[in-house]
Amino acid sequence: GQQVKQSSPSLTVQEGGISILNCDYENDMFDYFAWYKKYPDNSPTLLISVRSNVDKREDGRLTVFLNKSGKHFSLHITASQPEDTAVYLCAAGAQGGSAKLIFGEGTKLTVSS
Template identity: 90%
Template sequence: GQQVKQSSPSLTVQEGGISILNCDYENDMFDYFAWYKKYPDNSPTLLISVRSNVDKREDGRLTVFLNKSGKHFSLHITASQPEDTAVYLCAAGANTGYQNFYFGKGTSLTVIP
């Protein structure tokens, strides 16, 4: 089965609003969670990541919330800008000795000016 799921393939937000992207995972052993951003015809780049020993991490306009009991994590983007328009991939993994992250299918975020 799919280890990491992004249930919303797309999201549209007004400029200045808050974008909330969600991700669910299946494996209780996952202890690392990340969000990557991808522009069309470009490579994914890491936005923000968090370990399982915290339930929240902030970096500027970005906040990751982790709910381990619910096997869910989310990315909140405040004051959304048109340049935030991209595909957002969530990823989760466990410390198996190599970095095998399971990626979600992606959520396409569109920020309307």
């Protein structure tokens, strides 16, 4: 089964707006939640991550919200810019184990100017 799911394959946001990317998961054992940014032909790069003992983490324009009861986490990007255009991957893992990450399918964010 698909343990981590990004239901929106694409999202378009106006420059200056808020981009909201969503991810749902199934496994109650997940305790690590991350968002990676992937440029075409480039490495997935960690943007921000959060552990299950917090429900929100901010870093500059980025905020991760974790809803454990709903098995859902999201990435909010404020003041979106054209250079934010990329594929965003959510990932989850159970760090107590082997640290393997389970990835979503990705959401292609386009910020239009």
